Amino acid sequence: MSDRFGRKPALFTTIIIQTVATFIQIFSPNWEAFSIIFFFVGAGSVSNYVIAYVLGIEILSPGVRVVFSSLGVFVSSAIGYMLMPPVAYFIREWRWLLVPMAGSGLIYIPLWWVIPESPRWLLSQGRVEEAEAILRDAAGRNGVEAPEVIFTPSEVEDALAMRDMKHNILDVMRSSNMLSITVLCSLLWMIVSCGYFALILNTSNLNGNPYINCFLSGVVEVPAYFIALVLLRYCSRHLCQSSTLFLGGTVILFINIVPTDLPGLAIFLEMVGKFAITAAFCVVYSVTTELFPTVVRNMAMGTCSMAARIVTILSPFIIYLGNNYKYLPYILIGSLAIFGGLFCFILPESYGRVLPETISQMQQIKGCRCNTDQETKNIDSKSEFRKESKL
Structure with a gap:
């Protein structure tokens, strides 16, 4: 999905799957239903983790890329891991424990307007103008003057040639x-x-x-x-x-x-x-x-x-x-x-x-x-x- 339709749509689709499935899991009538719903929770969770990692790697520069991959993704995961035992200690009933897990998915909603699509993926799809717009916006946010020509004619030609190669x-x-x-x-x-x-x-x-x-x-x-x-x-x-x-x-x-x-x-x-x-x-x-x-x-x-x-x-x-x-x-x-x-x-x-x-x-x-x-x-x-x- 991510390579075919884009990093951003696939990321938020899998986030929605994880959040909705976790919410439905609260009302599981038995262990079998809980396990079946948990399949979709895991599918969404693992998928959005991998997609988010790839998206960040493709957006950021080499120096920042290492910081993102170690501190941005994994340390954030470790902090969530550390918070889980204290929360579980005070919320012993499993249904109520799922409530904060499902509710945490709501914090992703504003990120749709913050996180851009991967310029690398856009370029590989021949969508040169969209990739340029994202890079110019990033340059403006970082106080850097973007070059007049971001992609050379040969790069544009290669991108357009790759567009139809699925x-x-x-x-x-x-x-x-x-x-x-x-x-x-x-x-x-x-x-x-x-x-x-x-x-x-x-x-x-x-x-x-x-x-x-x-x-x-x-x-x-x-x-x-x-x-x-x-x-x-x-x-x-x-x-x-x-x-x-x-x-x-x-x-x-x-x-x-x-x-x-x-x-x-x-x-x-x-x-x-x-x-x-x-x-x-x-x-x-x-x-x-x-x-x-x-x-x-x-x-x-x-x-x-x-x-x-x-x-x-x-x-x-x-x-x-x-x-x-x-x-x-x-x-x-x-x-x-x-x-x-x-x-x-x-x-x-x-x-x-x-x-x-x-x-x-x-x-x-x-x-x-x-x-x-x-x-x-x-x-x-x-x-x-x-x-x-x-x-």
């Missing part, structure tokens, strides 16, 4: 280069999601008050995103991704050797592991958006997010493995994190590079260099064939 999810799989990057990014998302959500779900199994443990789990995310900001700003993406996954995996594996009479140390190590995995989550979003071009960026993000949700579904069962052997979940999570820290080096380095606009501008992964140019031409020709077929 891309779909199959385009992500037709090129061996793009397919390899998609698979590797999806695996990274799955590994990070496995550790992140399993550790979140495990907070209720830790010693102590579950509300306090959940609050602490949210607190450790705030410094994690600040660390991610520093890493993303000054370090290569390979170093950012590998260091956070190595740290998280190693610390989580150390939990296995903690004596049973030191539960506080085990909680501390788990929070440190959650800290590192959380930073890795922030990094994998940036890596993915920087590798894929504008024409399929949201489709690629959605594909990786979908892969991550498959592992998220399995996360409760990973925790249940602890019923057979207490430390088995930690061994699995830690080992996967270290494995992810190793194979992330296969991906191209995107630090300091301009966001790609078209498939042909994507970086090449090792081993796919020989046939990428021909495959890119095939994708473009197939897009052209679909256009002619419609005509």
Whole structure:
């Protein structure tokens, strides 16, 4: 939806789906109805999170982009996470707990008149005048004088040529280069999601008050995103991704050797592991958006997010493995994190590079260099064939 109809319409559509579904959920007559409605709550929630991230990345400059991705999106999420346990502590009845969750969706209404459409997406659709208008408005707001000519004639010509080339999810799989990057990014998302959500779900199994443990789990995310900001700003993406996954995996594996009479140390190590995995989550979003071009960026993000949700579904069962052997979940999570820290080096380095606009501008992964140019031409020709077929 986002790549086809625009970032802004898709964003607010999914926000409406989440808000309305949460409101309807309040009146669930039974558990089955609650679960069915919850499907739409989750669909709207995950979708608008990914779309909002892509929209912000495409609007902002490279320097501000890193701040937005770490502090703007993820720290805001962490603050919401921290607020959830205190609210749940004072509102124990689940129907009333859903009321503030549904009501929070109303704060998005004024943002329709504040948030612009992505100029990059508009340009990819050949809507040059609209993209120019947004950029001139942004320049005026920032006190910067916009150049007389924003897009060169060649850029306008390329934009108009791309206008009739409609891309779909199959385009992500037709090129061996793009397919390899998609698979590797999806695996990274799955590994990070496995550790992140399993550790979140495990907070209720830790010693102590579950509300306090959940609050602490949210607190450790705030410094994690600040660390991610520093890493993303000054370090290569390979170093950012590998260091956070190595740290998280190693610390989580150390939990296995903690004596049973030191539960506080085990909680501390788990929070440190959650800290590192959380930073890795922030990094994998940036890596993915920087590798894929504008024409399929949201489709690629959605594909990786979908892969991550498959592992998220399995996360409760990973925790249940602890019923057979207490430390088995930690061994699995830690080992996967270290494995992810190793194979992330296969991906191209995107630090300091301009966001790609078209498939042909994507970086090449090792081993796919020989046939990428021909495959890119095939994708473009197939897009052209679909256009002619419609005509």
